[in-house]
Amino acid sequence: MSNRFITALDYALAKAGQTVVLRRLYGQAPNVVNVDSPAIPAAVRSPSNEELAAGYAQTDSVVILSPTGIADAQWPGGELPSATGADPSLPRRNDKAIFDGRIRNVELVKPFVVDNDLVRIELRVLG
Amino acid sequence: MTEYTLAARQITAVVTSEAQTAITDLEIASAVGFEAVWTGGSGGTSAHAIVQTSYDGGTTWRDLVRFDFTTSAAVKTAKRSAVSIAAVAAYAALSAEGANDIPIGSRLRAVILSVGVFTGAGGTLTVRAMVH
Numbered sequence: 001m002s003n004r005f006i007t008a009l010d011y012a013l014a015k016a017g018q019t020v021v022l023r024r025l026y027g028q029a030p031n032v033v034n035v036d037s038p039a040i041p042a043a044v045r046s047p048s049n050e051e052l053a054a055g056y057a058q059t060d061s062v063v064i065l066s067p068t069g070i071a072d073a074q075w076p077g078g079e080l081p082s083a084t085g086a087d088p089s090l091p092r093r094n095d096k097a098i099f100d101g102r103i104r105n106v107e108l109v110k111p112f113v114v115d116n117d118l119v120r121i122e123l124r125v126l127g
Numbered sequence: 128m129t130e131y132t133l134a135a136r137q138i139t140a141v142v143t144s145e146a147q148t149a150i151t152d153l154e155i156a157s158a159v160g161f162e163a164v165w166t167g168g169s170g171g172t173s174a175h176a177i178v179q180t181s182y183d184g185g186t187t188w189r190d191l192v193r194f195d196f197t198t199s200a201a202v203k204t205a206k207r208s209a210v211s212i213a214a215v216a217a218y219a220a221l222s223a224e225g226a227n228d229i230p231i232g233s234r235l236r237a238v239i240l241s242v243g244v245f246t247g248a249g250g251t252l253t254v255r256a257m258v259h
Contacts, residue, residue: 026135026136026251026253027137027166027248027249027250027251028137028248028251030166030248031137031166031167031249031250031251032251033135033164033166033251033253035132035135035253038130074131074150076132076135077131077132077133077134077135077150077255078131078132078133078135078147078148078149078150078236078237078254079134079147080136080145080147081146081147088148
């Protein structure tokens with residue numbers, strides 16, 4: 001994680017961010033279990049004008065994460081190795097993001113990759 | 128103390144020795160606790176989780192502890208306390224509810240298996256490690 005973009009984002013999140021807990025749900029009702037991350041540094045903001053024009057709702061939030069926090073926590077832990085190559089540590093639609101005392105649903109995940117390194121993750125969350 | 132989830136797996140169809148991805152880069156642990164939670168399920172026969180560790184970067188794996196469940200919901204725990212020198216003993220894979228008194232390597236993983244087909248939502252088996 002020595003990528004300079006990651007280093008810069010980690011610094012910014014540590015200085016000006018807040019923490020978010022990620023939650024993935026496994027199983028099917030009534031046997032659903034939660035796998036929560038520890039509190040991960042993040043930045044949370046309202047949608048921009050461009051995002052509102054693109055269909056985001058004013059009740060949505062945008063959560064910015066660094067891959068460092070997720071990697072340090074090794075969230076979500078052990079999983080069946082993906083047959084499709086999907087990275088289990090990348091949040092998925094219908095994961096949860098918990099912050100400011102509320103549980104919000106992950107609607108959209110936007111990973112940013114530079115030089116083959118995942119350097120930033122943006123989530124559109126609702127709730 | 129750091130908590131890790133080694134497995135969280137819905138079980139319906141038969142699972143045959145399915146290794147989950149490993150937790151890596153563990154610091155030297157003075158104690159490790161394990162918890163296995165099985166929600167229970169109907170139709171099948173049994174569900175099992177074997178926690179393993181590796182001393183060679185994940186090439187070979189050694190059994191640490193094994194949890195076995197029937198169709199009933201249950202929570203089971205195990206712990207390995209402070210590192211001590213045990214007598215030399217031949218390593219053996221674990222049978223039911225067994226535990227091996229062996230060191231913890233830098234990696235942990237869970238292997239899940241089940242017997243019989245659990246109907247409906249099946250059951251969910253969760254294995255967590257608490258590393259002190």
